[in-house]
Amino acid sequence: MTGIMIVVTHLLGVGHLARMAALARALSAAGNAVTLVSGGRPIGTADIGGSSLVQLPPVHTIGTDFRTLYAGDGVSADEAYLDSRRAALIDAFDTARPDVLITELFPLGRRSLRREFLALLEHARSASPRPVILCSVRDVLNPPSREDRIAEAHAHLARFYDGVLFHGDASVVPLSASWPVTPSLERRLLETGYVHDGERSLAPSDNADGEDEILVSGGGSPAGLPLCSTALAAARLTPGLHWRVLIGRGVPEKDFEALRSATPENAVVERARPDFPRLLARSALSVSQAGYNTVLDLAAANARSILVPFAEGSEKEQGIRAGELAMRGLAQTFDQATITGTALADAVESALAQPRPDWRDIKRDGAARTIPLLSDAIRRSAGEKAAWKALDDVLARARNQERVIDFWWRDDDVIEPTPALDALLERSERWNVPMALASIPSRATDALVERLKSSPTADVLVHGWAHINHAPKGEKAAEFGAHRSGNELASEAGDGLARIIEMFGTQAVPAFVPPWNRVDRSFVGALPSLGFSGVSTHGRRSSVDQPDGLIRINAHWDPIAWKARGGLKEKSGLLLQLAELIEEELAADPGALEPIGILTHHLVHDAWIDAFLDELVPRLIGSGTVRFVSARSLFAPAA
Known part of the structure; x- marks a missing residue:
């Protein structure tokens, strides 16, 4: 249970x-x-x-x-x-x-x-x-x-x-x-x-009230009183039709009695009734607001409907719902602020001449369908808790083995100060985690230089040149791919390094980060001659990825679901991936593998990504075995 x-x-x-x-x-x-x-x-x-x-x-x-x-x-x-x-x-x-x-x-x-x-x-x-x-x-x-x-x-x-x-x-x-x-x-x-309250729609009824009537309902509160008054005005203009106006239990007695005293002979004003769905099914036409439950009652009754959505103050909910239903031909709509008795009377006579709409696409079994969804949510939560435990367990083993697991953090596409960058740097300072900012040289601003002066632990890497895709149509995006000449690549990479050093001085790190993490392998060997000490892409490096004179340290763990239009990936998978990266560290000799690289893109972070990082990073730091190291120390050429 x-x-x-x-x-x-x-x-x-x-x-x-x-x-x-x-x-x-x-x-x-x-x-x-x-x-x-x-x-x-x-x-x-x-x-x-x-x-x-x-x-x-x-x-x-x-x-x-x-x-x-x-x-x-x-x-x-x-x-x-x-x-x-x-x-x-x-x-x-x-x-x-x-x-x-x-x-x-x-x-x-x-x-x-x-x-x-x-x-x-x-x-x-x-x-x-x-x-x-x-x-x-x-x-x-x-x-x-x-x-x-x-x-x-x-x-x-x-x-x-x-x-x-x-x-x-x-x-x-x-x-x-x-x-x-x-x-x-x-x-x-x-x-x-x-x-939908399906049981309510089957409430028993002792009479046949409502047959071929115009049924007016204004909800359970005084908010429906203007509609009810307009309906009585319309009733006076349509003596051949019988109207029934239902007043919500939340309407004060004095207002209810005022409406009753103004009722024409072809209308009845009474309090809302528990058999409303049956009245609706027998009616010729419904005139109502566009509340959630009312619309479902209309769907159950397959009713002709005129919707006058509640729109006082800044309320827009009913208007949006009514508009969507009108686009599907399920109802007519009127603006509560401008509808008159004459306009409503004309609309009623027009609607009665039309066939009943088909409401069958409005599925009303949401309560039953919630049950398996809750079971799925419980299973997903259990999987997430197990993934957190797997991460905690491998961190505990590292601590027991007195191993230090090095991490580093790279954030790409840095151009200018933004609230998102401020939030990232604030976290970096609060956690005492060095941040490697891969900045796009041709687009980096002087304002960014000024902003980073107050973040001395932030390093600036060279993120290509302009972050422009030069790949032929149908190929994966790349700025420094094999489809361009080596001279073009060398010129842009060299200019990028010079600009980053000129702008950021001692915060500049001569490490090349190709946009989209793609670079022509034959060009990588030319980077040392351009003044670069390192290169960073994504995924575990291999021996062939490390040409002489160049330090290759990649990023490995990216929380963003790029293939699903962005946002946070599924947490369990991210946690298990991180646990696996740490397992690889424990299986290797100390220092044999590159530090584990976290890769983020602050400009596309949302609340879910930030909240997950806020939970994860303090947990890593508090494990007693994780150490975050700076890019300047990682990419410093050996003496």
Whole structure:
């Protein structure tokens, strides 16, 4: 039996809780021990099946102000109240001791609750055994308004999470429609399909209400009131049609009664009903917002639909979803801010003349499909833990044998100061790890020279000349390949060395790093005559790679998944590769092999690469057997 803890806080409507309740019910029915922790207002109708429910001190928001949290009607949630939530959340984790922790929306949303989520994540990360940690998101997110918010969210994902459960279908609405999906994030998306409350759609009904009606639904909160008012205006203009307007339970009684008092004879206004899916299936047409659960109910009913997405404040989620569905011919859409009763009446009459759309491509079995994905995530996590252990074991053997394993670090394509370079150099200084920067001579800037004056342990190597691909079409990229004349290669390499020495002085190291790690072997022998003492490419060197007068020290370990469009490679493979490189060192005589070379490219690093290096490098340094050495010491000609 797998222990699973799901943490969800619905702040406005109840859609987030409904989706997680459906997921909890399916996971529980499959034999898992599920704890659903809810941080929103208690909802008595939430069916969680055999799961356990933990209710945190609730919070909610008003309107589209998701930054201000309320503990009750008109009562702000102060720090003491939020502290009590955090404590209750940690207690729930310690009681459940889950194998899998799922946080709904955070860190791709719910930023106003980040303190409690980060407290939980730090606590879970330090637990032994550490649970698999997953984020759960719907098909569409509210797009981030600031680049730093994206970076922050990705940093949290990279630091804490093993994957992201995507409760959608990329063939219908890809996550990239609402959130920037990097290659690292894309490889960690676990697509479940849509999670629909299928049992709710089969709720029994004692009557035949809804037959051939125009069914209007505005969600569970007051946010749907403008749509309901517009629908009643449209009803007055269509006396031959019968309208039914459902008002959410979260709408205050005074607002509900105001709508009822304005109801024309051909309409009914009533509270939202548990048999809504059956009403929808019997209706002639639905008029609704474009919330996740509502759209799935429309798909289940194969309904004609007019969507008026909620768009107050900076909310864009429903508009994106509605637009994607409209492009597929599944619905008409209207702007909430501009729709009128007349426009809605005309649209209703037009829609009724059209055949029902085919919603069959919207798969709604996401809860069931989540179950094997969780099993896969658990297996991957176990494999990663085993890979970390394999690395720790070989480091321990090296320490017991009193061996010193030398490493060096080469970073390529350095041109100018950037935030990414600053981050790399900050890590270098914090870890006391010398950094060999392979700089492109024709493109290196004076600003880079000034920046490196404050990083005296950084060495500068010669990275070709201009990093331009001269290879014929169809061949692998190369600047210093056999397809160019030796004179051309010698001229550019010599100019590159002269420029690097002129710019960087004592920080310059006369080592040649060919772009793309490819160089014509016959040209390598000419490097000493040009003033080079060394050359560095990628992969274990062999005896034929070391011409007289030239020191060859390569890089061997690259965390970037170049063949998969970038981002971080799979961690287990990287860790096992590193363990194998150290095994080779232990099997050889001390000093017989070149130092193990780490190769990075700071300009294409993302949060996942940086987070992995932040975990790995201190572990290597703290092993008591690894030593990082500088390029200037490695490529210094023998006396």
